[in-house]
Amino acid sequence: xxxxxxxxxxxxxxxxxxxxxxxxxxxxxxxxxxxxxxxxxxxxxxxxxxxxxxxxxxxxxxxxxxxxxxxxxxxxxxxxxxxxxxxxxxxxxxxxxxxxxxxxxxxxxxxxxxxxxxxxxxxxxxxxxxxxxxxxxxxxxxxxxxxxxxxxxxxxxxxxxxxxxxxxxxxxxxxxxxxxxxxxxxxxxxxxxxxxxxxxxxxxxxxxxxxxxxxxxxxxxxxxxxxxxxxxxxxxxxxxxxxxxxxxxxxxx
Numbered sequence: 001x002x003x004x005x006x007x008x009x010x011x012x013x014x015x016x017x018x019x020x021x022x023x024x025x026x027x028x029x030x031x032x033x034x035x036x037x038x039x040x041x042x043x044x045x046x047x048x049x050x051x052x053x054x055x056x057x058x059x060x061x062x063x064x065x066x067x068x069x070x071x072x073x074x075x076x077x078x079x080x081x082x083x084x085x086x087x088x089x090x091x092x093x094x095x096x097x098x099x100x101x102x103x104x105x106x107x108x109x110x111x112x113x114x115x116x117x118x119x120x121x122x123x124x125x126x127x128x129x130x131x132x133x134x135x136x137x138x139x140x141x142x143x144x145x146x147x148x149x150x151x152x153x154x155x156x157x158x159x160x161x162x163x164x165x166x167x168x169x170x171x172x173x174x175x176x177x178x179x180x181x182x183x184x185x186x187x188x189x190x191x192x193x194x195x196x197x198x199x200x201x202x203x204x205x206x207x208x209x210x211x212x213x214x215x216x217x218x219x220x221x222x223x224x225x226x227x228x229x230x231x232x233x234x235x236x237x238x239x240x241x242x243x244x245x246x247x248x249x250x251x252x253x
Contacts, residue, residue: 001121001251003189004036004232005164005216007134007244010043010073018206018243020048026241028055030234034248038119039078040132040164040218046070052078062117065089067101075115075132075165087127089117092153094133094146108142114150118159125253128224129157133165135175143169147178155185160253163219166244170213171197179219186219189249192226200231202245208235216247224251 011020062077092098114133136142201210228250
């Protein structure tokens, strides 16, 4: 099963030649070339997500549970129709009041949410949760508290888990340690097949030159086994679909 996380970069007019309108077709082309079975996107606004839904006919956006707010940037799950079936889904805010729309806590710069669905391969295999989030880019306290909220909520589930998203922290930082390590829920798919973090940064300035560290992750629990993990640097003549590289992992179970 192919899993992908992809920070789309919101439609920011200040991006000039890298504005969404000039790269949206490249985003679709990137997704189709990678052909994930499950796709976690971040920063998508409603028009961006609607565009993807129209241009990705083999996929369904998991939004049936959502109260749509046109001013919000949504982590969103797309799944391959016919390959996967979904039983239920939901969102909650990473705040002290998770059920309150646009709520934020712990000095978070923006409201942040987690979205999830319970999936299985169509007609076969065990059900599992696919979870997508985007942690705050400013407040370390909000990132850690949000991570703890996610871990606490899903640790009560019996089904296997896949957690994907933009965590805005490098591996071995507090958020990663909250999820990965001894007595923790998850395995990091990159670390399962790569011995080093060298050249693993997932951000750039629309120029393909990596900066920072690996902040886009896919984490899994048993019985998922990691076969492959790859940072996707696909571009067309030096034009990139986003200021994040998509990240792809292949798992079996």
